[in-house]
Amino acid sequence: MTRQLLCICLLALLPFTAQAELKDENLLHSLPTGYKIDFQARKGNMIMTEMVPQAESVKNWTEMLTSQIFLGLKNATPEAFQAFMQKSWAASCKDAEFATVAKGEENGYPFVVWIQACPLNTTTGKPEHTFVKAIRGNDSFYVVQRAFRSSPTNEQVTEATQHLRSVTVCDTRLPDRPCMKVDKPAQ
Template sequence: MNLRIRFYITLLVLLKAMAIAQPALSQSDRNDTNGEQLLFILPEGWKEEFKDRTESLSTTEYIPEGQTETDWEEMLTIQILLNKPSTDPVKMMSGITKYLSQDCRAFDYRPIDIGGIDNNYPSMAILALCGQKKEGDSGYVSLLRGISGKKNFFLLQKTWKTKLFDTQKKSPINLEQRKFWLGYLSYLRICNNEQGDCPKNLKLD
């Protein structure tokens, strides 16, 4: 099972599990998601490769120019779990790492301190290390950042495909690359015109 399919299943399972604890939403709430959005800047030299939206999940994937959907080395993924108001980012990220670990023979993760509140929205980041996937002879390194919005939960992920490696030793992705992309993910913001915290003259898609 490839990484994309596995991760989608993870999020759908989490959505189903957390629905029990979430208050019911009115029809107008379910339809109104345009007020809250991610202030996103596509890195230079990257392109959109995949986009999908269901009633509960919006996913967009980006890869460097010259790479393809089936043959990529780096990927940037933006996922929005729709109609998940004020979700606890610690519980959500804990659940995500738990399910990611089930796809790896060797797995580790490390919380990253980037500040718990960003523009009044709770946020959490982790570094996920998969030294060997259960299927195939590769691993991956991922930086993930979750942001809890008033209406939706935003998950930002930067992933590198790697050869097999020991998760308890030096990461195959050097510190400078990880620092650069952590800075990029930390820079991204969400805002809501209804809350009055979006930049002026911002046009919503």
């Protein structure tokens, strides 16, 4: 099942050319235009994928998109995860700021979206702004983050917000939480 979740997450990120059938619970989101997958790993129950613009790397980035799937984590709430992230962020960033953008339920799953801002990350010497969406699924917990090592432009804010709005969880086993067909890359 772990391999299947990773594959489905990756299918949602790759260019589309042929139909694939999703199975069970799935995190769906797209790879932004001009981005590449630069890092993937599984550590314990977490599968993480980091994506950056084509000319950048996870070691040297100005923008990054990160998805995390916490396999089997079913009891955490999006609000508790948000509180944990904000506490960690505030401990590492003087004058950190936070704003909840939206919370509620999408496709039957509770979610919360928020923004975290650090005027000066002492590690990089740059400001950092992160847009985060956390979703509690029935099988796992999902987090997608879009980070900028600068103050994002209005266009970047719009793009990040629209991307997080499109992030969804679905489950082929539940008729009230349908999955759309996802194209898979040609072999």
